[in-house]
Amino acid sequence: MLENWVVVPTCLPVVLRRCHSCGSGRFRANGKFRVNANHKLLDVWLLVRCAACGDTAKLTILERVTVRSVRPELLERLHENDLGLAAELLQDPAVLRRNRIALDWEGAWRLDTGSTCHFHAVSVRFAAPIPVRTARLIAEGCGLTRGEVERLIDEGKVVSGARLRGKVSGDFTFTLKR
DSSP states (O other): OEEEEEEEEOSOOEEEOOOTTTOOOEEEEEEEEEEEEETTEEEEEEEEEETTTOOEEEEEEEEEEEGGGSOHHHHHHHHTTOHHHHHHHHTOHHHHHHHTOEEEOTTSEEEEOSSOSOOSEEEEEESSOOOEEHHHHHHHHHTOOHHHHHHHHHTTOEEESSOSSSEEOSOEEEEEOO
């Protein structure tokens, strides 16, 4: 029987970036945008707050684009400070590269298993591309320690088409042989 698990984000991840005021490396996004129009050009930033000192920093989303080139529904979501849009943009590789930031998903996701560990095959689906260690997912879903899961992987009792060492952020299936 195939069991279905889902990795679900619970909040926005921590933004890893150096604070110019206090030197801390952690910022929290709350979904607030700043939209600035200069004649026919538009700039958009996602506002983030330093976890240590509370100073605000801006992550560039759009820079010097013509107003007509921005879809009206996107512009409306920016003006409404849409939290879902903030989550989408934080996961955009172009935004991460442009702002030279990384994300820390620790404590920002949960695993919905639906039941206890009485299965042979499991399908894991990601509601968002959250990088999580495979052993941690299996351990949390089965109520085991990561060490026990890694031992089961070494013994060949956990098998998958996906890699079982390191992090994964896309859907995969695995089989547990007991």
